[in-house]
Amino acid sequence: MNNTSDEIKKRFELVRDQIDQAAQRSGRSSQAVNLLVVTKGQPAAVIRNCFAAGITQFGENYPEESVEKITALQGEPVHWHMIGHLQSRKAKIITEYFDMMHSVDRLSLAEKLNNLLMERNRILPIMLEMNVADEESKSGWNAAHKEAWDLIIPEIEKIQALSNLRILGLMTMPPFSANPEDSRPYFKKLVELGQYLERQVNGLQLSHLSMGTSEDFLVAVEEGATYVRIGRAILGPRPPKTTSL
Numbered sequence: 001m002n003n004t005s006d007e008i009k010k011r012f013e014l015v016r017d018q019i020d021q022a023a024q025r026s027g028r029s030s031q032a033v034n035l036l037v038v039t040k041g042q043p044a045a046v047i048r049n050c051f052a053a054g055i056t057q058f059g060e061n062y063p064e065e066s067v068e069k070i071t072a073l074q075g076e077p078v079h080w081h082m083i084g085h086l087q088s089r090k091a092k093i094i095t096e097y098f099d100m101m102h103s104v105d106r107l108s109l110a111e112k113l114n115n116l117l118m119e120r121n122r123i124l125p126i127m128l129e130m131n132v133a134d135e136e137s138k139s140g141w142n143a144a145h146k147e148a149w150d151l152i153i154p155e156i157e158k159i160q161a162l163s164n165l166r167i168l169g170l171m172t173m174p175p176f177s178a179n180p181e182d183s184r185p186y187f188k189k190l191v192e193l194g195q196y197l198e199r200q201v202n203g204l205q206l207s208h209l210s211m212g213t214s215e216d217f218l219v220a221v222e223e224g225a226t227y228v229r230i231g232r233a234i235l236g237p238r239p240p241k242t243t244s245l
Ligand SMILES: *Cc1c(COP(=O)(O)O)cnc(C)c1O
Pocket: 038, 040, 061, 083, 084, 173, 212, 213, 214, 215, 229, 230, 231, 232, 233
């Protein structure tokens, strides 16, 4: 794919228009939907072209890989969102380089992040990742069955009590499917889970939903997404993983 800044800008604007229309169709304000450009696997040169195209919100999956790219735009008014599963020993990179973490998927990780943030005197906004589809391979709290929802409550209460994390909402990644409609029931379930948790947990406000990728972002917006995470629809297929960056 030709990733000059002009080409990126065209595809970004096309996706943005589609999001705005989907928001309007479902009676939502298009301003309520943030578009993250997912740059995992893309080299720093592409990130610079994204910025030249006016893109300021990026999503990354792999902490080490992201640092070089974040550094490439250091000092620019951009925001970096961690959206991938994180090993605890890499938590420090998040507290140093990222503006938001969408993929907090266990209490121990939240505690680790909080300790590091306290040392840095920093507050980090986070989303809690929910596994609403019963996929063993997926990270996140097991939320596929409503019977399991109550088990999540004490863990959220503990995270809520951590001084340097702010819970903004929930995140999910449904099973891959070529048919975007297949994702709809999972998005609906995340919405329902969020409403349930808000009722059960004192003082909990889940104002954000991070859901929707290149495959299914229109459905996600219709169901209430406030962050969509889009890579390939804007930047084309990712370079093979073995390519050195
Ligand atoms: C890679 C990734 C995306 C973006 O996927 P595309 O198909 O490139 O749009 C979104 N969310 C997560 C968690 C991802 O890992």
